Amino acid sequence: MATGILSTVLLVAGVALMVLVHVLVVVWVLRRGFSESRRLSRVVGEHADQEAGDAGLTEEEVGELPCHDFKAELAGEEGGDCAVCLEALRDGERCVVLPRCGHGFHAECVGSWLRKSRLCPVCRDEVIVAGPRKEAGADGAEVAVELV
Known part of the structure; x- marks a missing residue:
């Protein structure tokens, strides 16, 4: 026991x-x-x-990005929104289209973003500036923009 x-x-x-x-x-x-x-x-x-380059783009590099006047008929029925400020893009507003990914934003919004970061706000792809700014829209050239 x-x-x-x-x-x-x-x-x-x-x-x-x-x-x-x-x-x-x-x-x-x-x-x-x-x-x-x-x-x-x-x-x-x-x-x-x-x-990401730690510092973003310089003022000159931001100025070299392709810029155009937004046209709603080219963006489709939905129009689109700027992923930085979350506001809708309207006809005639100045927009920047990032060269590698094709995402479009208000010029002022993406400029302030890119001075802090070299990455696209949508896809996080690195923004590479190819050459001098190409102005479109003022001369009637049409630009296709992918908006989110």
Whole structure:
């Protein structure tokens, strides 16, 4: 009978010890995971800033982006919105179309965005300035714009 009681006590003590170790391991992993994720997000953020050129485009580079007067009939029935200010684009407003991805925005909105970041606000593709600004719309040239 004493062996049965001793076996039961040892079994309960062993299970309690395993539960305690399990709880300590879970707490350790969670604490390490949170601090590691914060460190990792900081490192990834710094890496993204370095990849994006850290500072954005210069005033001259922003000025070289293709600019035109917005025409609703070319954008389709929906018209479109500027992804920076979230306002609708209206006929006659000055718009910039990014060369690589073709996304269009209000000229002022995307200019302020691109001076801070070299990435398109919609697709996060790097904006590369090809050459001098091409003015369209004033001379009747039509430009297709992808709006979101």
